[in-house]
Amino acid sequence: MSADLSAPAPVRPPRENSFPEAEWRALARHWYPFAYSDELDAGKPVARTVLDEPLIAYRTAARQVVVARDLCIHRGVPLHLGWQEGDELVCAYHGFRYGPDGRCTRVPAQPGLAIPKKLCLSTIASVERHGIVWICLDPAPDAAPSIPHWPELDDPAYRMLHDPPPEWAVTPGRQLENFIDVGHFSWSHTGTFGNRDQPEVAPYEVRRTPGGLSVAYPYLAANPDATATGLAGAATVQRWMTYDLHLPLACRLSVEYEGGRRHCIFDAPVPVSRRRSRLFFFIARNYDHHVPAEDLLAWERKILAEDKPIVESQRPEDLPLDLTEEFHIRSDRFSAAFRDALRELGLGPAYTA
Ligand code: FES
Ligand SMILES: [Fe+2]
Numbered sequence: 001m002s003a004d005l006s007a008p009a010p011v012r013p014p015r016e017n018s019f020p021e022a023e024w025r026a027l028a029r030h031w032y033p034f035a036y037s038d039e040l041d042a043g044k045p046v047a048r049t050v051l052d053e054p055l056i057a058y059r060t061a062a063r064q065v066v067v068a069r070d071l072c073i074h075r076g077v078p079l080h081l082g083w084q085e086g087d088e089l090v091c092a093y094h095g096f097r098y099g100p101d102g103r104c105t106r107v108p109a110q111p112g113l114a115i116p117k118k119l120c121l122s123t124i125a126s127v128e129r130h131g132i133v134w135i136c137l138d139p140a141p142d143a144a145p146s147i148p149h150w151p152e153l154d155d156p157a158y159r160m161l162h163d164p165p166p167e168w169a170v171t172p173g174r175q176l177e178n179f180i181d182v183g184h185f186s187w188s189h190t191g192t193f194g195n196r197d198q199p200e201v202a203p204y205e206v207r208r209t210p211g212g213l214s215v216a217y218p219y220l221a222a223n224p225d226a227t228a229t230g231l232a233g234a235a236t237v238q239r240w241m242t243y244d245l246h247l248p249l250a251c252r253l254s255v256e257y258e259g260g261r262r263h264c265i266f267d268a269p270v271p272v273s274r275r276r277s278r279l280f281f282f283i284a285r286n287y288d289h290h291v292p293a294e295d296l297l298a299w300e301r302k303i304l305a306e307d308k309p310i311v312e313s314q315r316p317e318d319l320p321l322d323l324t325e326e327f328h329i330r331s332d333r334f335s336a337a338f339r340d341a342l343r344e345l346g347l348g349p350a351y352t353a
Pocket of ligand 1: 096
């Protein structure tokens, strides 16, 4: 029996893979943010690692986004050492050029060479949605990309703001669980919105949704800086918070204040390697558009800085999906449901090491 030469090569973990293989395969089936759309608008490629796989992305003149493995197959040099010229990537070592379909278009040292089909970059599935370029290393054939539904990001009434995505020394499971943890505000966040006089966590329900989980939770927050809430003069402010978690690793938190003010916070940690994550953490709000972007981002950075040392110190680093491994209280229902859902998706070994 002969092999089907037209079939795509099976996706394999990269050489430098730091995950257990089954874990890598389970994670590789999902879609992750790779770059904010505006990061590609400068006409320079963006190179980043996802699941230990170095990737490169750029935008063509027709605004198409191209994502490929960051490797020139002539002599194994990363393409990010080269540059983008028009719609092509040029390798820094011998100047091979690659077009948007990945095919090599020119070999300068041998201009008459009939370029074989296999002299081609390994391109990666991508889709641009909500101002973000999403990628998937091992997409299900014929299935639509599973991207969270975040309509605020396409609504001109909302202003979306982001920093460059930082990297933290955490697993994405630990980081996302911290984002959905309603019990830590009054302890970790007393330098920003946490209200030490409000430590008790009222009972709440976790709802299953088609893409994940949802929780509504009210919180009487401290209000030391009216920049964040737009409600000057109040020592505390009522927040109506709704979390919509899109499995496995993306969540929108809608924070509503009186008067229809809505401030959404988005968190989508991307597994870079087994214990490193890149945080797509950004905001969109429908009010106070006169407040300088820098002031709003500085506030969010301050909140993240309160979380970072805590989350980076957690042991084990991996999120224990076996619920008997850590102690759960009533206020952890959301975390427990999140862990259950990750386990149902086939994740596990790297979270329970
Ligand atoms: S290694 Fe890229 S052109 Fe030679
Ligand atoms: Fe936090």
